[in-house]
Amino acid sequence: MRGHCILSHGFESGPDATKVTALAEVAGRLGWSHERPDYTDLDARREVSELGDVPARLQRLLALAKAAAVRGPLLLAGSSLGAWISGRVSLQVPVAGLFLMAPPVRMGEAPPLEAAAVPTSVVHGWHDELIPATDVVTWARQRNARLLMVDDSHRLSGHVEDSAEAFAALLRSLAGPVHA
Numbered sequence: 001m002r003g004h005c006i007l008s009h010g011f012e013s014g015p016d017a018t019k020v021t022a023l024a025e026v027a028g029r030l031g032w033s034h035e036r037p038d039y040t041d042l043d044a045r046r047e048v049s050e051l052g053d054v055p056a057r058l059q060r061l062l063a064l065a066k067a068a069a070v071r072g073p074l075l076l077a078g079s080s081l082g083a084w085i086s087g088r089v090s091l092q093v094p095v096a097g098l099f100l101m102a103p104p105v106r107m108g109e110a111p112p113l114e115a116a117a118v119p120t121s122v123v124h125g126w127h128d129e130l131i132p133a134t135d136v137v138t139w140a141r142q143r144n145a146r147l148l149m150v151d152d153s154h155r156l157s158g159h160v161e162d163s164a165e166a167f168a169a170l171l172r173s174l175a176g177p178v179h180a
Contacts, residue, residue, distance in 0.1 A: 002175050003073030005034040006064055008082030011051055014040050019079050022164040030171045037064055061085050065093040087115035096174050099167050102154050104131050105139040120145040121170040123163045125152035
């Protein structure tokens, strides 16, 4: 295996969601192991906040990332809230890269999106109704991140294949040259 990917779904989504499933297929095809944590129980905790239990989401991903990082290169990927927690966890665990779809660079009273200075690829919709495209462009520019802006909304449902291709490009760039 080239490394391990942890693919975090968005709020009120699930580990079998279309986007993270497409990323898992790409990871497997390119020789990366992968896992898709289930945060649905934490998203249901509306008594904690309107976004469920975000601190518990962070802790769950952190525990998985710490365990995976000792085995080799780790890439964190996520959609929306899954992107936000991936960025935050990347500050605490060594990661080879980040793949963020519709990342909330600002999210209510939570701290702004922060992430490790590693190769980062971002996919975002120009018509995202929750996260202004200009905020994401600014965030990505400050990091020299790869940025794919698409004619879509927050769910990026019309650009699952484009997202998968961008993910494949990031994984290939992290793999380095293949020697026969």
